[in-house]
Amino acid sequence: MGKYILQRLGQILVTLFVFQTLLFVILTAMPGDVTNRMLTNPDIPPEVRERTRQALGLDDPVLVQYGRWFQNFITGNLGVSYSEYPTPVIEILEERIPRTMVLFLAATIVQFVVGFSMGRALAWQRGGFFEYGSTIVGVTLYTVFTPWFALMMIFIFGARLHWLPLGKFLTPILWRKVDIPGMSDSLTKANYVFTRMLWTATAAFVIWLIMAYFTRNLSHTKRNRTRLIATVIILAVSIGGWAMVDIGPLAWDITKHMILPIVTLTLVGFAGTMLMTRQTMLETLREDYIQTARAKGLPEKLVRDKHAARNALLPVFTGLIISLPSVISGGIITETVFSWPGMGLTLLNATTQEDIPLVMGTLSFIGVLSLLAHLVADITYAFLDPRIRYS
Amino acid sequence: MNNTAHTTSSAPTSLWKMRLRLMRKSLKTGWDIFKENPVGMVGLVIIVFFALLAILHPILMATVWDPGTYDPITGYDFKTLIHPSPPSWLPQPDNPMYKPSFRHILGTDPLGRDVLSQLMYSTRSEFLLGVGAALVTVLIATTVGAVSAYYGGLIDILFMRMADVMMMLPFIAILIVLSSLFQFKMIHLAIVYGILAGFGGTTIVIKSQALTIKVKSYIEAARIAGGGDGHIIFTHLVPNLLPLSFLYMMFTVTGAIFSEAVLSFFGLLDIRMSWGLMIQTAQAAGYLLNSWKYWYLMFPAGLSITLLCAAFYLVGRAMDEVVNPRLRKR
């Protein structure tokens, strides 16, 4: 397995290199240069532009610039944003990356779990209403025009039913009412609360993993029951803890803003997983070891849940890995429609304002995020498939 | 064996004739399998419907629709100005938009342009975009796949790593940046999307298919007969890859139309009318989150994008069953 992971890591690094080169090519091929836009921003004095030109070495040979491009990327020196002058790009990204990560992780995990469970259940239905119904709903959600769908979600659940906020990250009035010592503006408070929420989630996840590790040897039904109970307890404790502190309502406010984007992304994403799970289950059910399981006297439910589903998980998970970029694309679109201030919205705003350093920095990190997700998924896959784990 | 060699070298016309006959036959059997698949047929019907819309638009413009009123981009219905106190089906002074009526079946957009005309007009460019991008993809993927499989070695490694890169990165992010930095028109988008998709996942699938064909005996026969590499690749390998390429064309069409819609929704494309732009116009004017009253701004374009994307995807899936017998039901 070590070899497999090293190989994947190598592949990812090569990809990163090619991607960065691609970005550099785009940047160099672009009409005008990076500092063109500085002319139109009244906040930026003209001599700054000249200084920047020199600092960036825009008159150096292309190869020298190429080398420096990599050096800057590795050291995190991504320049200064024009639109939010003079904030360094890396600082803007540091603030936005976690927000995107949360959206991405939550949506990916939820859509995979929901899609897989539904696909597994659908494999029981051959022909008739359920087969065609699920295919139609699945394909529609799979190909639905995401921005439009997101708008519909806002329209229905936000504008009409008033269940959830219309978008953005928080409700400012609420935040002004709660004091956090040493913090004045809501943005600082928001980052403070959000960071703590992230830590809670991470801790809960680690505890869940440890629990899953210790329950791995239980029998199938017993393991599922224990894990379900433990999950409920972990969730109850973390949510209960937050409910008791005074910044709890603030956390709830952020969560409320998060629900609709996550639900939207999940709905757009789960259909692909569902259709694929169903297809794979039907193929897996034709395998010889399924016959063996039935011959042993296993009831049909166990044959499917324990033998077929566990094997179907492998190709479906591969499907998830392949679809990761499109999940990220969906995330960018969703963030924009919901005004969720993450990487996607930042990319779009930076693009329309021609804030080139921020555009390149954001795109770089969306690429990095994408590759990291790939690597994590690849390693997870290796754990799921004993043929890789023990080789 | 001798016979094959003879045919290959001296009578290419008869070889092509034979191939055409075979192709017609396999198209027929393919169609017979395709017909059985209700999902694929639904897709096909939707595509035909939109194709009819696209064809109908210039005809309507030339006959019943007055260009000044119904032009999808510059049209404006001045009728409202003539009426000092318009009846309820005409736009009111406080809101100059037409509601759906016989005159404007899907009403007009906030700028007074006929929605149905916009919808039909855009259909044609969506088709051109989709097919254009798909052709570029197929051209690249088939050539690269065939060459990669045929030569192997360094060329293969290079192309496959490139495919990895394309597959691991979110297209939309790259397209957002490219389209705004370079002022894309429809044609640029078609080419760029075609390139991105062509060097990506499609290549990998086509290459693995090409590998299975490469070892077939007729390739060996052609080589013994003295066929050059280029000759073998383009007369023996590529024709056998076309069914699979054609299948992946369908998925490229879906992707291209979707990307165009997203980019025009963000206002990043240098185009004057498209489904994505229609939604953007309505949203920018604040009509989308308003109430169900403006359904004619909300639904036609959004549903069209979804339906056409789904249709090509469905046809692709049905064709998948034709090309990969493994997926067929017993």
Add this chain to the structure above:
Amino acid sequence: MSKETPILAVENLVMHYTTRKGDVSAIDGVTFSLEKGHSLGLVGESGCGKTSIAFSLMRLLPDNAKIKQGSIFIDGEDIITMSYDQLLKFRWRKIAMVFQAAMNALNPVYTVGDQIVEALDLHDMIKNKAEAEERVAELFELVGLDPALMHRYPHEFSGGMRQRAVIAMALSCEPDIIIADEPTTALDVIVQDRILREMKKIQQKLGMSMIYISHDIAVIAEVSDHIGVMYAGRMAELASGVDIFERPLHPYTYALMRAFPSIKGEKHDLTTLPGEPPDLLYPPTGCRFHPRCPFATDICKEKQPPFENVGGEHYVACWHPMEVHNDHH
């Protein structure tokens, strides 16, 4: 046969597969029985319905299969009319199977040991984990596998090892009957031979009954007490191994034996039987063998020959049994 009630009795079994093109008559009136501790070999070309019979015996047929007629008694109970819950208890405990494609009969994501324990656990053969491991070790030793291998995954096993593991699994619940459907076809000849011999030894040691299935009469000749020759969904001939070899009555049996080298290794003239078994969507009228039979007459085309005892528990379904044409008898 003998006075004792047989462990397995199949009576006039008729089974069809429904397909889009029509019904496939895969089993058409098959009757045989098997006594405790004995072994039966089923032989016939590929597509003759052997696997269909095996799957019927476990009621493990695919959804499109319909048992139209007949009964299958195992240890006195008819499994065709049995409830699903009862069937689940019956499978593996009473009748187990070594599958045709034994290479893929193990689930790749669970260890080999766990897959055996699963069966033991299901049929309450063990109380706890220690006992389970002990039992698996015992089974591994019985089939000639190192017990340390039980925690390994199937992909770490060679073909022969997997085959042994599958046999160990079939033995795990001490079933009355084991069906081995082409158990060794995927293996090379030497391994094939050794595994079959060992299976026979285990069968005799544990005193269970065995059904061997093969397309190659030579493979099963050595291990089966009785041999049933199947053709196109019907039993052509059924007799003791000795009778089948010394006194084959059905032209198909005769053809099968001439087509394959005999057990003694001496080569007959290999005049293979021309043609292929019929497509059972459109089975031939009368005797299903008539299109390929050199002795076919008009009656063969019109009327189905009865499956009759010609004396000494030797059954045959033919209008013109071979002895008539065979000079040396």
